[in-house]
Amino acid sequence: MTSTIAAGGPAGTVRRSGNSRGRAGSIGLWLVMLAQLMLVLDATVVNVALPHIATDLDFTRAQLSWVLNGYAVSFGGLLLLGGRIGDVFGRRRTFLLGVAVFTVFSLLGGLATSPLLLVIARALQGLGAAFAAPSVLALITTSARDDGARNRALALFSAVASMGGALGLILGGLLTDMANWRWTLFINVPIGVAVLIAVPRLVAETPRRPGRFDILGAVSATGGAVAIVWALIQAGDDGWSSPRTIGGFVVGAALITVLAFTERRVAHPLLHPQLLRSPSRVAALAAMAATYGGMLAMFFLMVQYLENDLHLTPLLTGLAFLPMPLSIFAMSRIVPRLVERFGAVRLVMLGAALRVVAFLPLTQLSANTPFAIVMVALLLTGISAGMTFMPLTTLALRNVEPGHAGSASGLFQTMQQLGGAVGLAIVASTYAAFATPGDFLTGGRAGFWSATILSALALAAVVGLVIRPRKVG
The missing domain is CATH 4.10.860 (DNA Excision Repair, Uvrb; Chain A)
Structure with missing residues (x-):
């Protein structure tokens, strides 16, 4: 970092150069991205800890699902509102408010002594996430210096969004085995505090957008x-x-x-109708919903397979997902160049097709299936996710006016969360319809077929755009 001594000032007084300010802004955006990772992985971080939570707090079987669903309902349901509030009152301000709420109720959730207190804390975590998440994407898209910087930032954001679920499973397994389930929530507190202290000094506020709410x-x-x-x-x-x-x-x-x-x-609408008039944006929203739904459904089924059929510990179950975040991160380093060379639509198509190929072997799982096949499927799923999320984000936010960036971001992430809820509901219902007591594989194979179909729907959502590559990239 370069700096210059202020003329006439006391010894040691430093004036930041333009390069220093640029680096400070980059650090600020990295911290914003860290907060986004925290919000995304919290959707899955408690998954492998659920049996321990049930034992510790005396959850019934019906109540236990709301440890996950309380977060999902408030997060998915309030994202549009969070995006609009960011547009009107300033995105940095809204982001920090959301992180503060999320951090406080992460602490209270970790201290919960009853099922009701934990579910309420999880729902209010979702409220904070819904306020913070749309502003993350808006801060990234409006702070980039040029298209290249924007694409690199979007690639990193997409890597965080797509690998957060798998990282949540790994982190949840590690914390549950090494400490206890409460640390799956406590871990958010130091991250949230660091973000709240540093981001106001490193990230500029966006202009408020005048108008009635x-x-x-x-x-x-x-x-x-x-x-x-x-x-x-x-x-x-x-x-x-x-x-x-x-x-x-x-x-x-x-x-x-x-x-x-x-x-x-x-x-001054909450959801601007013109955001839905772009065929590429509508296709990207539909593809994101189907993609995320298929991936979360696969997580749901795979955790049960690894713990119930293969009898792995929570830590080993989490570590089994390691190929996914590693491959997603590796892809995030090269996807911006691939988008520039081949276009976003073609890359999404290739990634969606690869995900269908990855899921197909899981529809044939049996007691004799080599574990290597499962690991290859997870690796290919990670590659396909890394290949897909950034181009979908680009298509969804292309040509959005800066004043509407928060609303567009909220809409995009709403479709992601709703897609996850749809995917889980479809797969859970399919699994239940075909399941037999004590046998995961019968219902599990049917569930993996559902996840494969969801991935095929993501492919279908973008196939029609190939005939218009000049308009959509």
């Missing part, structure tokens, strides 16, 4: 998303035809209809 849009978007996510989660317990599941979908659909009606008529 769309209260009706916020209520209908948030309520509709929460209702749909809740219904999808309940379907795994109550069934798709239960009155509660159907009622949740009806309420969600009604609120989304209100949102669509409202956003066309208000001066």
Whole structure:
């Protein structure tokens, strides 16, 4: 880092040069990215600790699912609201508020002494994540110096988003085995405190966007998303035809209809209709939903296979996923150059096709399946994710006005979270329909077929864009 001595100032006084400010900004964005990793991995970090949580806090089987679902419902349901608040009140300010809420309730969740307190803490963690996450992507896209820097930052963001789930499983297994399940939540506290101290000094605030706040849009978007996510989660317990599941979908659909009606008529909408007028953006949103749904479904099934069928410890179960984050990180280093050479659409297609190939062997799992096949499938899944997430992010945020970056980011991540909820609900229902007591493989194979179909839908979402490569990259 270069610096110059301030003329006429006391000895040791240093004035930062432009290069110093640039490096400080880079460090700030790295810290923002670290916070994003913390938010993403928290969706899975408690997975392998669930049996220990159930024993320690006397959870019933039905209650235990809400340790995961409480976070998913509030995170997925409030992302659009978080993105809009960032646009109106400043993204750095909204990001820091979200990180503060997330950090406080991570600590309280780790200290929880009853199922209710832990579930409430997890839901409020999701609230903080929903406020912080859209501002992360918006800060990245609006702070980049040029297209090259933007692509590199998006590649890193995409690597974090796509490998966070696998890292959560590894970290959760390590902490559960080496300490106890409470450290899967305590680990967020020092990270959150460091981000809250350093980011205000290193990352500039974005301009506020003047205008009135769309209260009706916020209520209908948030309520509709929460209702749909809740219904999808309940379907795994109550069934798709239960009155509660159907009622949740009806309420969600009604609120989304209100949102669509409202956003066309208000001066400052929460969700700008023009964001959905781009075919490449709509295709990217659909592909992201199907991609993330398939990956989270695979995590759900693979953890059960490794722990129940192969009888691995939580630590070894987590470490079995190591090929995924390693391959995703490796791909993140070269994907920006691949996008420049081949275009985002072609790379997404190749990654989606590779993911289908990776999942197919898992549909044929048996007691005699070599473990090497499972590891190769995880490796190929990581490569395909690293090849897919950054181009999808590029397509989803291309040509978005800076003033709408937070809303577009919130929409993109909402589709990611809702896709994960849909994937888990479909796979859990399929698994339950075909499962037999004491035998994972029968239901597991059916579940992996569902995950494979979800990956094929991601491929189908972008196939039509190939005929227009000049318009979408």
